[in-house]
Amino acid sequence: MRNISLKPYQSINRQLITDGFWLLEDIKWMRRALTLAKQGAERGEVPVVAVLVHNQQIIGQGFNEPIGRHDVTAHAEIIALREACTRLNNYRLPRQTTLYVTLEPCTMCIGALIHARVDRLIYAASEPRAGMVGSQMNLPTQDFYNHTIQAYKGLCSTHSSLMLKTFFRKRRQLAKKNQNIETNE
Numbered sequence: 001m002r003n004i005s006l007k008p009y010q011s012i013n014r015q016l017i018t019d020g021f022w023l024l025e026d027i028k029w030m031r032r033a034l035t036l037a038k039q040g041a042e043r044g045e046v047p048v049v050a051v052l053v054h055n056q057q058i059i060g061q062g063f064n065e066p067i068g069r070h071d072v073t074a075h076a077e078i079i080a081l082r083e084a085c086t087r088l089n090n091y092r093l094p095r096q097t098t099l100y101v102t103l104e105p106c107t108m109c110i111g112a113l114i115h116a117r118v119d120r121l122i123y124a125a126s127e128p129r130a131g132m133v134g135s136q137m138n139l140p141t142q143d144f145y146n147h148t149i150q151a152y153k154g155l156c157s158t159h160s161s162l163m164l165k166t167f168f169r170k171r172r173q174l175a176k177k178n179q180n181i182e183t184n185e
C-alpha cells in the first residue's frame with residue numbers, strides 16, 4: 001500500500017513527545033481500519049473506522065454509521081468501545097489498549113475514550129473543523145481528567161484524507177445530479 005508514512009511519531013501531547021518511528025503493528029492496524037473505511041464508503045457512510053486493539057488482537061471495531069443506525073452517537077470510536085465493553089463484560093477496558101482511527105476524534109469520542117481509559121490513540125487524518133486532539137483543541141492534554149491518553153497523529157494521513165475527499169466529492173456530484181433531474185422534471 002502506498003502512502004504509509006514511516007515518519008517519527010508526532011505526539012500531540014506535549015509531555016509525551018517521542019523520537020520513535022511508527023511500529024509495524026501500528027501500520028498493520030491502521031491499514032486494517034482504512035480497508036474497512038473503504039467498505040463503509042461503498043455503503044454510503046462517511047469512511048471513518050476505528051479499531052481497538054489489545055495484546056495484538058482486535059477487541060472492538062466500528063464504522064461511522066449514524067445514518068444507517070439512526071443514531072447520532074454512532075461514530076466509529078463509540079461503536080468500537082461498545083463492542084469491546086460488551087465482549088469483555090466490563091465498562092472499562094484492560095490496560096494497554098490502542099485505538100486506531102482514520103480521522104481525528106470529535107468532542108464526544110475523545111470524552112468516551114478517556115472514560116474508557118484507552119492508553120494510546122493513533123489517528124490518520126486531521127479534522128481541522130472540529131478535531132479535538134490538536135486541531136481545534138487538545139482535550140487529551142487537559143489536566144482536569146484523571147486519565148491520560150498518549151495521542152499520535154498522521155499515520156496514513158494522506159490515504160485517509162484522499163478517501164474522505166473522494167467520498168465527499170462523489171456525494172456532492174450525486175446531489176447535483178439528483179437536483180438536475182428534479183429541475184428537469
Ligand SMILES: [Zn+2]
Nearest residue numbers: 075105106109
Ligand atoms: Zn466522534
